[in-house]
Structure formats: structure tokens, C-alpha cells
Amino acid sequence: MTKQIIIPFGPQHPVLPEPIHLDLVLEDERVVDVIPSIGYIHRGFEKLVEKREFTEYVYIAERTCGICSFIHGMTYCQGIEKIMNIEVPERAVFLRTVWSEYSRMHSHLLWLGLFADSFGFENLFMNAWRIRERVLDVMEQTTGGRVIQGACKIGGVRRDISGEKLDEMKKGLDGIEKEIEGLTTVFLRDDSVRHRTKDVGVLSKEDAYHLGAVGPTARASGVDIDLRKTGYAAYGKLKLETITESGGDCYARCVVRSRELFTSMDIIRQAIGKIPEGPIDVKVTGTPNGEYFTRAEQPRGELVHYIKGNGTKFLVRSRIRTPTLTNIPPLIRMLQGCELADVPVIVLSIDPCISCTER
């Protein structure tokens, strides 16, 4: 038997945007096992729910993650609205959908950049982030925040988007789409990208299902799950196609996210076309009494918020299950049997968001 050695990967590693620690058990250059450990940036958000009023917790829920912040806030609001039986105005629901899709675009562009960076394609990384900046600009113009939008509140949204601005956003999407087309062509057709991603970190459909993969990681392995199909927010009224790939390797995950950018743009166009006039929020009175599991599709996969209230203005329990947490077991499976040099690419391919995971 070859001698086994353990190489620590992380928590500080040039390729990792956030700290996760992986102990790689190697035989020569081949990874045979991986022992993950998390807990470097735990902030105790779930406990904080007992100390802040449920209306203020929206801001805290939103700060769980620095990338998919809007969807965290929206999911929390959805849960409280379900417990308190609040009917959210139609316009607010559509605005939430528009912002959700913009945050999905910005998250996927960010990921494409980081992914390119993980296999050393610096130029592509810069290009992806240049396009992302245009998406962030729209976010800032409409909500006031680049990454922490703070646009959601219980009972609706805090800001309205005027008709002219919506038209401008629709027109702006055409420009962004053209640039993204160029960017994704490079990702999907460039030989150097293919070399580093094709047949690397393969996850079979069975493994993806049994190990609980979610989001693009699962869809790249052929598991057809997309929470948007459940029709929360305004997704029920819009047409959307789920993008699945059968490869299950890093390239397939890249294809899924690249194509999802176009789905997002399509959803935004549909939503802007169908957005009704009317109020953007309703007055909220009373306190939540009851419990609810609320789910939404984040850029990384399925997000679950469990909320329990006891009739006071402080909630009793909040539990957030984020997509990266469930994507770690599939990641371990992907890493088993790969080469040491491919580890950064595979780790990045699940789009890890560790501050989400540890809350």
C-alpha cells in the first residue's frame, strides 16, 4: 500500500474566497479521502433572532450572505407573511422576483469569474466581473445597495421602481446579454477551459440525489430540481425552463450556470412585461404566532428558513439551511479520486458560500 499523507487545504488558500478547511488524504498525487471542517466564521445569527424584533430581523437575515442577500431577506419575509396570513400586493411580488433574478445573475457572474480564477484564467475573471458591475449598478439604482439591497420588508417591498426605470432596465439587459454571450462562448468553447474542467470532479446522478446535492450542482448531474418551479413569489405566473446537464463534471456545472444567466434575463423581461400597477406594501399589525418552513431557490440551490414565533415580537427560533451546507457531502464524493491539482477547481465548482453555511 502506498503511504498516505494528509495535506491541509484552507482555511486560508488563494483560491478560496471564504474559509473552509479540508484535510486531503493523499496517496501519491491522488486524493483518496477528504475530511471537511467548518466553523471559522460562525456569527450566531440564529440565536440573534431572540434578541431582535421580527421586523428588524429582515436586515439580519439579509446579511447572512454577502452574495445572495436579497433572496435570504425575501425567504424570511415569505415565512413571516405565511404565519401572519399577510396578502402581499401583486406589484411587490413581481418586484421581488425581478430583484431575485438580478441577484442570481450577479452571483453567477461572480462565480464564473472565481471559477476562471481557480484554473488560472485571470483575464476571464476580470471580464466576468466587469459585466457583473453593470448588474450591480442596476441594483444600486433601484434599491440603494450594491450587494446588500435591503429592499424587502414584511408585507411588501421598501422601494418601488418607476415605469421608465423598468423600461431602462429592460433595454440595459440587451447590452448585458450581448456581453454575456461573448463571455459564455469563451467559457464553453475555449480549449484551455475544457482541459481543466472536462471529466473533472464527476458526480453521478444517483450520488447527487442520495447525497442531497441542490441547485446547479444537482442540475449538472441530471437531477431536475428547481425550487422556482414551486411557484413562490411571481414564478408561478412566469414561464421558466429548468436547465439540466448530464455530464456531472465541472464543465457541466459551468454550462448550467452559464445558461441560467439567460434564463434569468428571460424571467426579468417577462416579469417587467407583466408587472401590475398598485401598492407595494401592506401595513403589518400583530405578531407572528406559529411556525413555518419556507423555501426558495438561491443561486446556489435550495434555501430553507424555519421560523417559529410565540405571539411576542421576538421570535423563538430561526433555522437557516443554506445550499452550500448540503453541497459539501457531494463535494467530498467529487474530490475522492481526483488529482491534487484539480482540487481548487472542484471546490470552486460547487460555488461554496461559507458565511452562508455557518451563519
Next chain:
Amino acid sequence: MAFFEMVKTALRTVLNRPATILYPAEPAKKTALTRGHVTIDESKCISCGTCQRKCPSQALVVNKEEKTWQIDRLRCVVCNSCVDTCPVKCLFMDTQYSAPVTSRSVETVTITYVKPPKPEKKDEAAV
């Protein structure tokens, strides 16, 4: 195919203006809605303390006796909650980010609001 795409991108980048801003020379991009930092109109504040209660990061302290309004800029998460809930609308959101600091400090503003005297009751005036 992809090679030509990259050449196209490279040429466009060479010929166009840079995507970044030469920051101190050129001011940073700001929109009308940008959440920069919270400011107060101290002549309108009634020291009710609503902002302090609604602050999710506990950055605000309102002292009714000493008539002061304190903000810890490093604690403030610029969520706009205080601006939204202020009953007399004396808080505003400035679009400029707060200036960098070298140490933690609390900014104190003295409230200059004076409660207007109660208008005398009409029937008393008649007597």
C-alpha cells in the same frame, strides 16, 4: 471560435474607455438612492428613541436627559431602518459613505430642539 471571441474582447477593451474609475481624481459612482451614512437634523429631533429601538445593530443611543444623539459609525450597518421609522423625519440618508477612521469612536450630536410652548386654551383666554 473562443479565441476570436477573446481577441474581440481584448480589442474592445483597448479601444474603449477603462471599465474602472480613477477614483480619487474622478468621484465614485453614486445614485440618488445609495445608502451612505445616516445624518440628523438636530433641530427637529424630539428624542423619542424610536431609532434606537429599531436599530438592528444597536449603533444608536438617544439620551433624553442630556439631549444627545449618538451613533457608532462602525456598528451601523446602514440599513435605513431608523430613517424609515423616525416619526418626525429628522434622520436622512446621505449618499456619501462615512469617512475612514483609525480608531473606534462614537459620534455625539447635541439635540437643539426646543419643545414649543403649549398654546393657551381658548376658554382660559376668554376668561
